[in-house]
Amino acid sequence: MKTETIQQVALVTGGSRGIGAATCVQLARAGYAVIVNYAASQATADQLCQSIQAAGGTALGLQADVANEAQVLALFAAIDAKFGRLDALVNNAGVVDMTARLDEMSMARWRRMFDINVIGSLLCAREAVRRMSTQHGKQGGAIVNLSSAAAKLGSPGQYLDYAASKGAIDTFTLGLAKEVAAEGIRVNGVRPGIIDTEIHASGGLPNRVAQVAPQVPMQRGGTADEVASAIVWLLSDAASYVTGTTIDVTGGR
Numbered sequence: 092m093k094t095e096t097i098q099q100v101a102l103v104t105g106g107s108r109g110i111g112a113a114t115c116v117q118l119a120r121a122g123y124a125v126i127v128n129y130a131a132s133q134a135t136a137d138q139l140c141q142s143i144q145a146a147g148g149t150a151l152g153l154q155a156d157v158a159n160e161a162q163v164l165a166l167f168a169a170i171d172a173k174f175g176r177l178d179a180l181v182n183n184a185g186v187v188d189m190t191a192r193l194d195e196m197s198m199a200r201w202r203r204m205f206d207i208n209v210i211g212s213l214l215c216a217r218e219a220v221r222r223m224s225t226q227h228g229k230q231g232g233a234i235v236n237l238s239s240a241a242a243k244l245g246s247p248g249q250y251l252d253y254a255a256s257k258g259a260i261d262t263f264t265l266g267l268a269k270e271v272a273a274e275g276i277r278v279n280g281v282r283p284g285i286i287d288t289e290i291h292a293s294g295g296l297p298n299r300v301a302q303v304a305p306q307v308p309m310q311r312g313g314t315a316d317e318v319a320s321a322i323v324w325l326l327s328d329a330a331s332y333v334t335g336t337t338i339d340v341t342g343g344r
Contacts, residue, residue, distance in 0.1 A: 098149065100174045101326070102126040102166075104157050104215055105184030107136035109288035110237065110322075113315035114181055115139060117323045119148030123179065126170055127152045130184070157184045157211030158203075167218040176229075179326045180219040182212040182236045182260075190249040201252055208256035209263070212236055216267060216278075224274040231275025233326045236264045240284040240341045257282075261337055268335035277334040279325045284341030285312045308343030 101118045105111045106127040115125045116139075125143065127150055129136040136152035143150035151173060155166035170177055185208045188200050216234055223232030241254035242261050261280060268278035285303045300312035318340050324330055325338070 098122065098124050099178040100124045100126070100170065100176055101179035101181065102128060102170060102177060102215070102219070103181040103183055104128045104155075104211070105130070106181075107132045107139055107152070110283065110286065110315045110318045111181070111183040112139050113319035114183065114322050115150065116143060117316070117319045118179070118326070119143045119146070119150060121323060121327070124149035124151070124174060126150075128155055128157075128166060128184065130154070130156045156207075157215055158206035160214060163211075163214045163218060167222070171222070177219055177222040178230070178232045180215060180232070180234045181322055181326070182215055182234065184211055185237060185256075187250055187253045192248055193251050196252060204252050204256050205259075208253070209259045212260060213263065216263075220267075220271055220274075220276060223276050224271060226274045229275075232277075233330075234267070234276065234278045235322050235325050236260050236278070236280045236337075237322075238264070238280045238282040238337055240282050240339065240344060242282060244344075264337055265335050272334055277325075277330070279330070279333060279335070280337035281318060281321050281325070282337055282339045282341065283313065283318045284339070284344045286315060286318055286340075287312045288315055306344065307341070311342065313340060313342055 101123040103111050103115050106115045107129040115127050119125050127136045127139055140150040140152045153166050153169050155162040221227055223229050238260045239257040242257035246254040264280040285300050287300045304311050321338050321340050
């Protein structure tokens with residue numbers, strides 16, 4: 092593990108599984124102290140933290156539902172108390188729902204989707220900016236928002252509302268990047284394509300990666316590690332002149 096005199100601190104929302112977990116591991120290897128945020132899966136988060144620590148890294152699991160403002164405020168207060176700084180935020184927490192047409196969807200489904208995928212990202216970014224912006228006397232930082240290829244494809248007949256929520260993330264990424272560019276904060280996004288994680292099962296399509304792979308120019312689904320590598324690069328000094336950009340990690344789809 093890389094060590095630094097002043098260790099940088101990164102928060103990954105929804106960090107206990109899938110792309111979030113892969114990102115936590117790669118950030119720890121890059122020398123960050125990693126906060127593994129989770130909504131409910133404490134055992135999974137604890138196991139990930141133990142694995143990172145066993146490899147010589149620094150990791151702390153903290154619970155918060157990103158759609159709940161009080162819990163988000165408590166999450167950031169805990170980070171303040173433990174580390175006294177925040178250098179990187181990965182807005183990874185997100186949900187899909189069962190495949191459906193728009194005329195089959197409920198208002199409750201839409202509320203949940205946008206509360207977590209959009210409002211949760213805004214809430215966490217707001218608190219991160221307060222802790223990063225030179226306008227607030229801080230040291231700067233970087234934010235990466237997780238979008239989806241669905242934002243450009245629309246996901247008709249399957250996840251139209253999810254696609255719309257990720258379209259909102261694309262716009263938010265661009266706008267916030269311009270808003271805080273002169274305050275030492277870079278804001279970028281990543282649009283994963285068909286990635287082999289458990290999120291497909293939560294949407295009722297556990298075999299979706301294998302089914303869609305033939306439609307991908309590279310003829311396969313991607314891995315969580317491949318997406319995490321793009322996220323970690325965007326957070327790194329190697330991307331020091333990159334802001335307001337969203338990278339497709341889609342195998343050409």
